[in-house]
Amino acid sequence: SLQQLQESYTNYKKQINDCLKSKGYNLSSSDNFYPGLGDYKKLMYTKPAPADTSSVTLPPPHVSVEVDYYKGTRTYTVILNVWEH
Numbered sequence: 001s002l003q004q005l006q007e008s009y010t011n012y013k014k015q016i017n018d019c020l021k022s023k024g025y026n027l028s029s030s031d032n033f034y035p036g037l038g039d040y041k042k043l044m045y046t047k048p049a050p051a052d053t054s055s056v057t058l059p060p061p062h063v064s065v066e067v068d069y070y071k072g073t074r075t076y077t078v079i080l081n082v083w084e085h
Contacts, residue, residue, distance in 0.1 A: 005076040009040055012065055020045045040067035
């Protein structure tokens with residue numbers, strides 16, 4: 001339901017903010033492309049890129065949160081991706 005979606009999205013956003021903001025991650029967001037889900041922006045938590053971009057070190061870990069809707073089953077899903085490289 002949309003109420004459960006709102007609760008889950010808000011809960012994940014708070015927990016991730018509490019965890020990552022204090023560790024130097026920045027939050028950026030982009031609009032949800034699915035009609036009717038404009039309140040659920042895609043959230044990206046990233047660290048600033050290193051000043052020396054010529055090195056071959058891997059990019060820093062980052063996290064994204066997004067909301068999807070599948071018409072076939074009328075299912076809302078909160079998707080959490082974690083990249084640790």
